[in-house]
Amino acid sequence: MSQIFKQGLVCPLDKNNVDTDQIIPKQFLTSVSRDGFAEALFYDWRYLADGAANPEFVLNYPQYQGASILLTRANFGCGSSREHAPWALQQYGFNVIIAESFADIFFNNSVNNGMLLITLSKTNIELLFNRCAQGPQQWQIDLASQEILFGNNAAMGFNIDPDIKQRLLSGLDFIGSSEQLNPQIAAFEAQRRANLPWLG
Amino acid sequence: MGQTLYQKIYHSHVVGKLNASTDLLFVDRHLIHEVTSPQAFSGLKLAGRAVRRPDLTFATMDHNVSTQRRSLDAAGETSRKQLEALAANCDEHRIPLLDLTHPDQGIVHVIGPEQGLTQPGMIIVCGDSHTSTHGAFGALAFGIGTSEVEHVLATQTLPQQQAKTLKVEISGDLPEHVTPKDVILAVIGKLGTAGGNGYVAEFCGSAIRGMSMEGRMTLCNMSIEMGAKAGLIAPDDTTFAYLKGKAHAPQAEHWDAAVSYWQSLHSDADAVFDKTISLDASSISPQITWGTNPEQVIAVDEPIPAPASFSDDTKRQAAERALQYMGLSAGQKLTDCAVDVVFIGSCTNSRIEDLRAAASVVRDRKVAPGVRALVVPGSGVVKRQAEQEGLAEIFKQAGFEWREPGCSMCLGMNDDQVAAGQRCASTSNRNFEGRQGRGARTHLVSPAMAAAAAIAGKFVNVARLEGAAQ
Numbered sequence: 001m002s003q004i005f006k007q008g009l010v011c012p013l014d015k016n017n018v019d020t021d022q023i024i025p026k027q028f029l030t031s032v033s034r035d036g037f038a039e040a041l042f043y044d045w046r047y048l049a050d051g052a053a054n055p056e057f058v059l060n061y062p063q064y065q066g067a068s069i070l071l072t073r074a075n076f077g078c079g080s081s082r083e084h085a086p087w088a089l090q091q092y093g094f095n096v097i098i099a100e101s102f103a104d105i106f107f108n109n110s111v112n113n114g115m116l117l118i119t120l121s122k123t124n125i126e127l128l129f130n131r132c133a134q135g136p137q138q139w140q141i142d143l144a145s146q147e148i149l150f151g152n153n154a155a156m157g158f159n160i161d162p163d164i165k166q167r168l169l170s171g172l173d174f175i176g177s178s179e180q181l182n183p184q185i186a187a188f189e190a191q192r193r194a195n196l197p198w199l200g
Numbered sequence: 201m202g203q204t205l206y207q208k209i210y211h212s213h214v215v216g217k218l219n220a221s222t223d224l225l226f227v228d229r230h231l232i233h234e235v236t237s238p239q240a241f242s243g244l245k246l247a248g249r250a251v252r253r254p255d256l257t258f259a260t261m262d263h264n265v266s267t268q269r270r271s272l273d274a275a276g277e278t279s280r281k282q283l284e285a286l287a288a289n290c291d292e293h294r295i296p297l298l299d300l301t302h303p304d305q306g307i308v309h310v311i312g313p314e315q316g317l318t319q320p321g322m323i324i325v326c327g328d329s330h331t332s333t334h335g336a337f338g339a340l341a342f343g344i345g346t347s348e349v350e351h352v353l354a355t356q357t358l359p360q361q362q363a364k365t366l367k368v369e370i371s372g373d374l375p376e377h378v379t380p381k382d383v384i385l386a387v388i389g390k391l392g393t394a395g396g397n398g399y400v401a402e403f404c405g406s407a408i409r410g411m412s413m414e415g416r417m418t419l420c421n422m423s424i425e426m427g428a429k430a431g432l433i434a435p436d437d438t439t440f441a442y443l444k445g446k447a448h449a450p451q452a453e454h455w456d457a458a459v460s461y462w463q464s465l466h467s468d469a470d471a472v473f474d475k476t477i478s479l480d481a482s483s484i485s486p487q488i489t490w491g492t493n494p495e496q497v498i499a500v501d502e503p504i505p506a507p508a509s510f511s512d513d514t515k516r517q518a519a520e521r522a523l524q525y526m527g528l529s530a531g532q533k534l535t536d537c538a539v540d541v542v543f544i545g546s547c548t549n550s551r552i553e554d555l556r557a558a559a560s561v562v563r564d565r566k567v568a569p570g571v572r573a574l575v576v577p578g579s580g581v582v583k584r585q586a587e588q589e590g591l592a593e594i595f596k597q598a599g600f601e602w603r604e605p606g607c608s609m610c611l612g613m614n615d616d617q618v619a620a621g622q623r624c625a626s627t628s629n630r631n632f633e634g635r636q637g638r639g640a641r642t643h644l645v646s647p648a649m650a651a652a653a654a655i656a657g658k659f660v661n662v663a664r665l666e667g668a669a670q
């Protein structure tokens with residue numbers, strides 16, 4: 001049975017090594033709130049020095065307005081650990097990112113916010129960029145069957161860690177599920193105090 | 201089969217299993233700072249959760265602080281609010297905080313080791329990617345996001361999956377004027393910025409054994425720049441000597457037991473790594489980045505490579521774009537390029553040894569006309585020591601600005617920024633587009649190389665700077 005996890009318009013960002021300083025520059029990190037980062041997304045690329053939208057940046061193209069799936073290349077999200085990066089992407093509207101690879105911390109941060117990050121081979125990423133070159137794309141993601149559906153029965157499979165898949169499908173509370181191990185945590189603390197008393 | 205150091209630390213911290221491949225690990229030390237913690241504290245409050253182990257949590261102010269004046273409002277209104285939020289959260293949850301009134305305040309990755317909070321065998325986390333620095337002590341230390349900060353505050357644990365292991369073997373002796381910064385830049389150049397993705401790297405070999413703790417920290421600090429989850433160095437007598445007597449290190453009655461435990465923390469002789477790379481230290485020259493990611497690096501006397509020389513087309517495109525942003529062209533020599541700004545600081549290179557290396561180049565010389573040069577010590581401890589040793593005086597007399605501790609121009613969250621189009625010789629760790637200011641052009645170098653650039657007014661091989669001090 002097919003079940004659509006997410007669907008939407010795809011925006012292709014044809015770049016490697018997009019770092020979190022690009023996703024959200026530092027001047028937006030002084031906020032103490034979790035909201036209000038959509039405008040800051042890709043700030044230095046998205047806006048010209050005078051604050052006007054940069055017509056040459058793909059996010060500003062008319063055909064990609066309202067996109068919710070981001071297609072990009074290798075090592076996306078490298079650099080700083082700032083969770084403001086996935087917050088900005090999500091608040092802008094992206095809840096699926098497809099790339100050749102992701103930096104570790106960015107990957108975890110995104111998953112912890114319920115975003116789906118799909119890793120594909122270089123060849124498959126190339127095929128997806130080719131599709132986008134033919135015109136705006138609306139794709140559906142079936143997480144249960146691990147497929148990207150292009151319409152007309154065309155699809156591409158993807159791999160995902162089973163634990164992450166389970167978390168995304170069930171929407172489990174990140175902290176809550178660890179708290180179920182509270183007795184084990186207490187036991188670990190007691191043992192640690194006995195064996196390595198200087199650690200406190 | 202034996203275990204690697206990483207595997208030993210990982211296994212000794214498993215509290216329980218969460219899922220088929222996910223373990224819950226206990227966290228020995230949680231370091232926090234103003235930028236990545238406020239949303240975690242609000243999350244706790246919203247869910248009605250307490251901080252489980254405030255005694256294992258430690259806070260500092262660093263990213264946002266002004267390095268001109270030690271005052272909360274010196275870096276602007278929104279920064280002040282964020283610093284005040286940290287102080288209020290630490291107060292409410294009884295978390296120790298080195299605030300701006302504390303003489304030891306500084307960059308989180310400088311003060312952790314200085315205070316003895318960083319110890320071998322620990323799992324250390326912080327909402328900051330350069331937490332990898334602490335791996336220099338044989339601790340498993342890595343950066344986390346704000347949701348994870350909240351998770352650690354609430355449970356003192358973190359869900360983890362086992363990473364792959366990478367062995368980085370550095371043999372031989374470092375040539376004169378070649379520093380740990382040059383070693384790590386050379387390793388990143390070889391492996392690439394994503395080469396370590398999914399791995400924990402362990403640095404070993406004779407060159408590592410000969411390094412001071414400061415040098416090892418510089419090395420581990422930048423292991424994140426090759427994509428590694430963490431960098432590790434097995435603890436040895438150098439490590440123990442550094443820790444002895446530090447405020448939070450094991451005290452007299454526990455010291456011997458702690459050391460004998462620490463001595464067990466090394467990869468077994470028959471441990472198998474998933475990947476190994478080796479480098480001969482004696483083949484490394486002073487390094488400098490020419491592009492906009494740390495793998496775009498060359499020896500300072502080499503010409504900038506032509507994009508066409510990269511067989512991988514993604515690397516070729518990245519090189520083309522980087523040259524455009526940096527205002528450079530293939531074949532050009534960086535030793536022909538003038539610098540506008542010199543920044544000596546950051547959690548990579550702001551420790552006493554870094555300042556000594558820079559000062560030995562600067563001594564009895566002057567900063568070239570038109571160059572803005574600043575030294576930002578990593579902590580109050582470093583600053584005091586540098587003043588006592590006369591290093592501050594050497595810098596000031598040469599025309600350097602001598603600042604208060606903080607992250608400063610490493611990321612320019614305060615007013616220490618590089619202007620668009622300006623070229624900066626920086627001892628920090630990231631040369632990303634716009635990192636030091638919109639349009640800023642960053643070249644990563646060692647402290648000695650940065651100092652030499654300040655004096656020459658252009659990039660220069662420190663080994664060739666006329667009459668360079670030893």
Ligand code: SF4
Nearest residue numbers: 330546547607610611
């Ligand atoms: S000095 Fe730079 S890299 Fe280090 S913690 Fe501060 S901002 Fe991050």
